[in-house]
Amino acid sequence: MGPDPANQTGRDPALGSPRERLAALRVRLAGPGGQAAPRPVLPLGLEAIDAHLPGGGLALGPPHEIAPMEPADMVAALGFALALCAARLARTQGAALIAAAPNQPLPHGHGLAGLGLDPARLLLLEAGGDAEVFRALEAALHARALPVLVGLLADGLPLKPGRRLQLAAEGGADGDAPPLLLILRPAEAGLPNGAATRWRIASAPAARDRFGTLDKPRWRARLERCRNGRGGDWLVEWDHAAHRLRLPEPLARDAAAAGRSRA
Amino acid sequence: MTRLRRAGLAPDRGPLAVAAEGSGGLRLLALDPEARALGLKPGEPLGRVRARIGVPLQVHPADPEADRAALLRLCRWAEGYAPGVAPFGAAEAADGFYIDVAEASHLRGGEAKLVDDLAGRLARSNIPARIALADTPGGAFALACYGASDRVVVPPGGAAEPLRGLPVAALRLDPGTVAGLQRLGLRRVGEVDALARGPLARRFGEALLLRLDQAMGRRPEPLAPLTEEAAYRAARGFLDPIGRQSDIVVTARLLMAEIAPRLERDGVGACALRLVLHRVDGVMRVLDLGLSRPERCPERVAALVSLRLDRLGAGLDAGFGFETVALTVTVTGTLSVRQTELGAAPQGDGIDALADALTQRLGRPLLRLGARASHIPERAAHTLPWTLHGSDSASRKSRPALSPARERGLAPRPASCESDSPWTSAPTSWPDHLPPRPLVLFPRGEAALDVLSTVPEGPPRRFRWRARIHAIVHAEGPERIAAEWWHAPAEARDYYRVECEAGRRLWLYRDGPHAPGRPAAWFVHGVFA
Structure with a gap:
């Protein structure tokens, strides 16, 4: 028989709300040294989302899974992944590697400008299958030469390769930050794996500029699963000039509507 | 014949013949000993032969291309004895090859031992062969094809004597000349050699004297070797064959360490390497390694070989082991001595090593996106093999500008690039005034x-x-x-x-x-x- 939780709380009145108890538990789990070194993260620049992520951003190293809400949203998911990729590249040197399984959509060089990504900083690898993608990503993780790795998978991330990727990310302990590892997979329900977060991306009507033309891309991003964090659902907008995600400003449209109604 | 039997296309026993379309239908081209024992001769019409002999005869169609390929494979194998191997050409009208063993026979313990070794290995592989070793290619050819024994070693300087007794056909002459000489009663090489040269040249042309002099060693005969002698090559033979991957990797490192000073002296590095593994039973494995930038560091080459062997895995099939390992630098590029700058990030280095590692491990090159000067969307962008920016394209030999005619997924290795049109081959920069384009x-x-x-x-x-x-x-x-x-x-x-x-x-x-x-x-x- 395990100890009765009610009794435990009774014995230790210092621990109040469940949230505080969780925080205390995390400190205890982290070991005697406390948080040894905070894991490097990529902050998304959006407090609303960063607050849901452990460490205040996407952890560098462990895989992050990005899936489209439905199959037709694959390009939106790719756009979201490349936007994160651009956000990371804007803060560091080096290039991003995109390892793609066959028949996965590869970015068009001229279309990358819309995301604020320099085509010269992208390396492509056309792998023969998911297994080759995993091997390439693992080699790149070990090499520590690239700050961003993106894998486009045909099937999904099974448990074992996910674990291997995570181990490879933890491998190099020589001070340099591990790369941001993004795994793009099809819409089908994913298996449990070692991914740190799982995002579901759907396209959303783009922002309009003053003249009513299509401007910044918007996506509906759902944080389905997040280890040591909370899920969430946001409508985000990509600012390709500032290389950061933004929440759409509801005021702008309201103001316009107000202006119209006044006129 | 041997090719058919070795490939398992023909049964091991029973008379066997190869036939080809000749004048008046199919005619026999080659026969095995059993068929020859039945009294058959090459050139006979197949129909008449079938009617004459009472036993079933296995007949296969002639395939000159496959024969040629098999001969080339054998030549490649023979390069393990000496690098200069030249297959017989049109003048010889026979299947075979020359090995230039000058300066190489001592590696096998002398000429006689070399010939014994060669004959023994060929016999073990069930390849019937006649071998002659002489001072001149012409003399060796004559003795191999028309000599009394199927294994002849002529001591140095004694090329002329054994040739005199051979028929004139041994001089690699065209059939008309041979027939003309025979009409004059000249059947032996010695008889022709004894005649005055002037009348002979007038009657039969310069070719006869040229062939005669070449066989006798009075005029040099250059051979056209199969592979050009590489300036940067190292090989190592093993008494006990090696089979383990780590041994091969160590050998590759030692060989590269042997080549590296020569490369350094010339200020070049290896852009492409070929590692040739000779297996004990005569099978050869050729591994071609490409590098993303010139390199002469033995450790890096060894690491790439290791990755490549990893990918091959069981595909390497060491069998009973490899007895000779040869490393050749096939493409070189200038590699000046670089000073690493203090404080500067070693930008390309990591990616470079990664690109090579991926190429060897997966067999796929790293690509990058390139713009093309075109308004048509599907033509405006393409993928190119990734190379280190800046220093590469200008300094590399045998690596021209990247071809724009390549679509996604079809990019071959950079070493084989060719540019198709001069005005589009220059790298184009990405335009910044384009209306939005899809991702x-x-x-x-x-x-x-x-x-x-x-x-x-x-x-x-x-x-x-x-x-x-x-x-x-x-x-x-x-x-x-x-x-x-x-x-x-x-x-x-x-x-x-x-x-x-x-x-x-x-x-x-x-x-x-x-x-x-x-x-x-x-x-x-x-x-x-």
């Missing part, structure tokens, strides 16, 4: 069906694409992109950016209307992020 562009437009539009020739209101109805809420355009008439006749396209109800943004174009009878067709060419 994913389809190689060709996908037809949009059931298009419904409110304005004639205006953007559609709804259409069906990929088994789904798309209702358009917003459209921008058109952007007219004219065809490139200098490539192929085509029509201009009108592109529209549309956003459908679900928020997906597509790039549509209208093709037409070109003629009264042909209405406009709509295609989806890309998807925006």
Whole structure:
């Protein structure tokens, strides 16, 4: 028989709300040294989302899974992944590697400008299958030469390769930050794996500029699963000039509507 | 014959013949000993032979190309004895090859031992062979084809004597000359050699004297070796064959360490390497290694060999082990001594090593996106093999500008690049004034069906694409992109950016209307992020 939780709380009145108890538990789990070194993260620049992520951003190293809400949203998911990729590249040197399984959509060089990504900083690898993608990503993780790795998978991330990727990310302990590892997979329900977060991306009507033309891309991003964090659902907008995600400003449209109604 | 039996195409026993189309139907071309014992001769018509002998005869069609390929394989194998191996050409009218063992026979313990070794190995592989070793290629050929024994070693300087007793056909003459000599009663080489040269040259031409002198060693005969002698080559033989991967890697490192000083002296590095593994039973494994930049560090080459062997895995099949390992630098590039700058990030180095590692491990090159000077969307971008920026294209030999004629997925190794047209081969920079382009562009437009539009020739209101109805809420355009008439006749396209109800943004174009009878067709060419 395990100890009765009610009794435990009774014995230790210092621990109040469940949230505080969780925080205390995390400190205890982290070991005697406390948080040894905070894991490097990529902050998304959006407090609303960063607050849901452990460490205040996407952890560098462990895989992050990005899936489209439905199959037709694959390009939106790719756009979201490349936007994160651009956000990371804007803060560091080096290039991003995109390892793609066959028949996965590869970015068009001229279309990358819309995301604020320099085509010269992208390396492509056309792998023969998911297994080759995993091997390439693992080699790149070990090499520590690239700050961003993106894998486009045909099937999904099974448990074992996910674990291997995570181990490879933890491998190099020589001070340099591990790369941001993004795994793009099809819409089908994913298996449990070692991914740190799982995002579901759907396209959303783009922002309009003053003249009513299509401007910044918007996506509906759902944080389905997040280890040591909370899920969430946001409508985000990509600012390709500032290389950061933004929440759409509801005021702008309201103001316009107000202006119209006044006129 | 041997090729058929070795490939398992013909049974091991029973008379066997190879026939080819000759004058008056199929004629025998080659026979095995059993068939020859039945009294058959090459050149006989197959039908008559079938009628004459009472036993079933296995007949196979002649395949000169496969024979040639088999001979070349054998030549490659023979390169393990000496690098200069030349297959017989048209003049010899026989299957075989020369090995230039000058300065190489001592490696096998002398000429006689070398010939014994060669004969023994060929016999173990069931390849019937006649071997002669003489001072001149002509003399060796004559003795091998017309000599009394199937294994002849002529001591140095004694080439002329054994030749005198051979028939004149041994001099590699054309059949007309041979027939003419025989009509004059000249049947032996010695008889021809004894005659005055002037009349002979007048009657039979210079070729006869040339062949005679070449055989006798009075005139040099250059051989055309199969592979050009590489300046940067190292090989190592083993008394006990090696089979373990780590041994091969260590050997590759030692060989590279042997080559490296020579490369350094010439100020070059290896861009491509070939590692040749000779197996005990005569099979050869050739591993070609490409590098993303010139290199002469033995450790890095060893690491690449290791990765390559990893990928081969069981495919390497060491069998009973490899007895000779040879490393050749096939492509070189200038590699000056570099000083590493203090404080500067070793930018390319890591990617470089990674690119090579991926190439060896997966067999796939790293690519990058490149722009092309074209307005046609599907022509405006392509992928190129990734190379280190800056220093590479200018300094590398045998690596011309990257070809733009390559579409995605078809990029071969950079070493084999060729540029097709001079004015598009220069790397183009990405234009910054382009209207928005989709994040994913389809190689060709996908037809949009059931298009419904409110304005004639205006953007559609709804259409069906990929088994789904798309209702358009917003459209921008058109952007007219004219065809490139200098490539192929085509029509201009009108592109529209549309956003459908679900928020997906597509790039549509209208093709037409070109003629009264042909209405406009709509295609989806890309998807925006």
